[in-house]
Amino acid sequence: MTVTGTGTATIRVRLFARYAELVGRTEAAVSVALPATVGDVVRRLRDEVPQARALPERPLAAVNLRQVKLDARVQDGDEVALLPPIAGG
């Protein structure tokens, strides 16, 4: 059951490959006021972490191991990943 929730959510943000190099770290924790979307998390990260401005404004993203659009909702405790263009194989 999904509860939209109010208050503040703490989101673990993970960065990979070129994005991790650009930002100089592989993860960050950001707080967002609920309700919030993945796009809000990206904006918050870019505001709070200086080098995160180097990230695209609309990166490919996943929540809890699943690709989502930037308007997908996040909950407290979610893991949001920002994924550089996939080069699998």
Next chain:
Amino acid sequence: MTVTGTGTATIRVRLFARYAELVGRTEAAVSVALPATVGDVVRRLRDEVPQARALPERPLAAVNLRQVKLDARVQDGDEVALLPPIAGG
């Protein structure tokens, strides 16, 4: 250079798989009056070799290791093969 030729040609006929079983042999030599086609060779074989009547009248055929139609010409010394339906692989 292909010479159509006249006179008599001796053709080596080879039989494989089910056709060899039907006829009870894997090869035969037949003589045909030139000019002659692969179809003539098949008819001659069916006339001369008793069990060859069990072969289809219009089998798949090859001359000198290459599939041909039954109206292809044959020369003295050619090898004609009668091929059951191919089940390669």
Next chain:
Amino acid sequence: MRNAELNEMSYLTRSTISLDALLAEVSSAACGGTCVFLGTVRDGPDEHGVTAIEYSAYEEMVEAEFARLVADADARWPEARIAVRHRLGTIPSGEASIAIAVAAPHRAEAFEACRFVIEEVKRRIPVWKKELRVDGSATWVDPSGRPTAHPSDLHA
């Protein structure tokens, strides 16, 4: 150069096919994608106890026709590197009767050329199969892949 190399050897074998050897033949620094097809002797629900298939061939023509077939594939996919081996004799269920390996700079060519080769094999390589069953019967396989209505024991 590859074709010259291949022509020195046979497309046919009577032993187990070595996939490693085939892959070594096609591998190249310039090729990022390799597609392999293995045809194996099947004993599925439609086969009713096939223990092995006896493969026979018009061997001289198989060699000549494979050379032409590989040349045709080379012409369509000039950057593809192709190796193929067909096994003859009695092949037990589960073992490979044919292996095709195609390496290419990009995967689309590898898949397409590999598929082309197996489809052409089915169409033009003069090989025949007799299914040997657990009950001792033997049946020629027709080109559709299903046994014919001519059990060999009627003619053997």
Next chain:
Amino acid sequence: MRNAELNEMSYLTRSTISLDALLAEVSSAACGGTCVFLGTVRDGPDEHGVTAIEYSAYEEMVEAEFARLVADADARWPEARIAVRHRLGTIPSGEASIAIAVAAPHRAEAFEACRFVIEEVKRRIPVWKKELRVDGSATWVDPSGRPTAHPSDLHA
């Protein structure tokens, strides 16, 4: 049953991929056709001296996404048996980064399901590549397969 078996193990490895192990996973008496795809690290004329590619991944998501991808393929080709392994770490030119094996009763399904899996890998499995060159430079590869204009040494 197969999926349960696969779920006990990882789709990822840091060692050389064993094609034999993959083929053993999919082999079945009912399957007459097996299609394999190998993606190998290329050092072709466009690559300018690539000695290796460093593969990194969002590993937990790779496992979850591969499970979903294989389930999608199972749904489309219910008779196909699918095994896939992706290698991570530094992979030298010529060695395989991914291997996919699909066995099926008939070859069309094997080819189609194998092609589907590699196309979906390219689209949805979160893996990234950094090309390491003979001159010491390193470049992230963009999804089109060509290096990006962002050499990593600017950001390292």
